Amino acid sequence: MAMCTGSAPIDLNVLAFLKICFCCPVFEGYGLTETSGITTITEANDPIAGHVGGPVKIAKLRLRDVPDMNYYSTDKPYPRGEVQMKGVNITSGYYKREDKNFEAFDNEGWFCSGDVGMIYPNGSLKIIDRAKNIFKLSQGEYIAPEKLENVYILIPLIGQIMICGASIRNCIVAVIVIDEVEVKKWALAHNKPENAAALCQDPDLKKDLLDQMVASAKVNKLTGLEKPLDLFLTTEAFSVENNLLTPTFKLKRNIARTYYETQINEMYEELAKKGK
Numbered sequence: 001m002a003m004c005t006g007s008a009p010i011d012l013n014v015l016a017f018l019k020i021c022f023c024c025p026v027f028e029g030y031g032l033t034e035t036s037g038i039t040t041i042t043e044a045n046d047p048i049a050g051h052v053g054g055p056v057k058i059a060k061l062r063l064r065d066v067p068d069m070n071y072y073s074t075d076k077p078y079p080r081g082e083v084q085m086k087g088v089n090i091t092s093g094y095y096k097r098e099d100k101n102f103e104a105f106d107n108e109g110w111f112c113s114g115d116v117g118m119i120y121p122n123g124s125l126k127i128i129d130r131a132k133n134i135f136k137l138s139q140g141e142y143i144a145p146e147k148l149e150n151v152y153i154l155i156p157l158i159g160q161i162m163i164c165g166a167s168i169r170n171c172i173v174a175v176i177v178i179d180e181v182e183v184k185k186w187a188l189a190h191n192k193p194e195n196a197a198a199l200c201q202d203p204d205l206k207k208d209l210l211d212q213m214v215a216s217a218k219v220n221k222l223t224g225l226e227k228p229l230d231l232f233l234t235t236e237a238f239s240v241e242n243n244l245l246t247p248t249f250k251l252k253r254n255i256a257r258t259y260y261e262t263q264i265n266e267m268y269e270e271l272a273k274k275g276k
Contacts, residue, residue, distance in 0.1 A: 004029060006038065009127065009150060015049050028052050030127060032113060033248065034104070035059070036089040040125050051126040059087035062110065063117060066131050069142055071116055082131040083117040084110040133253055138170045141225050145253070148172075151220045155212050156182045157205075160238050162256055163228065164264050171276065173267045174228040175260050176209070177237050200233035209233075229276055230267040232260065 003022060005015070006029040019026050025044035030052035031037045040061070042053035055061045063073040063081030071080040090111045094100040104112055116129035130146040137143060145163035152161050152174070160177035180196045183205065187194045192202065199205050209231060217227045238244040244256045257264065 002027065002044065004041075006030065011154065012049050030125065034091045034111060035085055035087075035113075036091075039085055039087075039089065042124070046124075051120060051124045054123045054125065056089075058089050059085055061085055061117075061125065063119065064106070064110075064112070066116060069116065069129065069131065069134060069144070071129070071131075078118045078120060080116065080118045080128070083113040083115045083125065083127070085113060086110055135165050136167045137165055137172070137225060138168060139225065141223075143172060143226065145172075148222065148226055151216055151222065152213055155209070155216060157186060157209055157212070162238070162251060162253070162260070164257060164260075169268060171225065171229045171271065172227075173230045173232070173264060173271075174213075175232045175234065175256070175263065178233055178235060180235060196235045200235060206231050206233060230271055232263040232267060 001022070001024045003018065003024060004027040005018075010028060015026060015028070027042050027044070028049075028051075029038040029041040031039040038056060039059045040053045040055050042051065046053070062084050063079055064084050065072045065081050071082070073079045073081045084106070086109065094104070106112060112131075114130060114132040115127050116131050118126045118128050120126065128147075129144050133146060134142050134144050143163070143165050145165075148163045149161050152158060152163075157179055158176055159179035162175045163172055164175065165172040178196065178200060183196060183199050184194045186192075186205065186208070187199055190204065192199065192204075210228070214227055236242070238251060238256065240247060240249070242259075244252055244259060246252060
């Protein structure tokens with residue numbers, strides 16, 4: 001018997017638990033729709049977790065420098081950069097979308113994944129960041145929102161999260177879809193009414209969430225600029241139906257920012273009043 005995980009990063013503790021619980025190899029794969037699924041996969045006897053293995057036989061990988069994020073293929077001890085792919089499993093292009101093809105392929109025909117990877121000495125790949133969707137704060141620091149979202153989503157009170165910022169802002173804020181089951185447990189423990197919509201307006205819940213995010217940031221060695229200074233809480237999930245998620249359940253970041261533009265601006269206005 002064997003198990004395979006993919007689609008999204010799996011927490012190392014969860015992966016270790018699954019291996020122990022089911023006493024079988026648990027493979028972790030990596031790929032995209034454009035690469036026909038798995039492009040790399042771990043080996044059954046690999047004792048080290050936290051990477052997605054090496055490329056399958058039909059695919060080739062290389063790293064492209066991302067200077068804006070300080071990732072270079074010449075980095076020591078481990079090369080880092082945007083993961084590029086070639087092979088018979090890679091799409092030949094998007095149908096009648098030359099604009100997308102221009103973005104997705106370089107002039108040598110390599111497919112640009114948008115994911116930042118790191119290569120270990122044995123050739124295995126670890127996904128560490130996203131080259132796309134980054135933004136710069138007014139201090140000149142680059143923020144990779146997906147990296148932060150993957151950290152903060154592990155907080156039980158958070159069901160979904162979008163990190164927001166811009167080059168005219170000096171800090172980040174977040175839009176959070178609460179996990180209603182966990183938030184109601186929190187309400188019961190704090191003698192609050194178990195009304196999810198009302199709890200989204202509760203300053204005590206927001207403070208508790210901010211405290212938990214600060215603690216999580218410390219554990220994950222995030223910088224001060226990678227900690228949200230304000231939150232907007234909602235019960236409305238990001239979904240395909242409200243056009244905030246793609247059919248493959250990826251956040252449509254630009255559309256979501258417009259959708260929550262009023263709330264995001266209000267958070268920054270409140271922070272400015274506090275001198276932050």
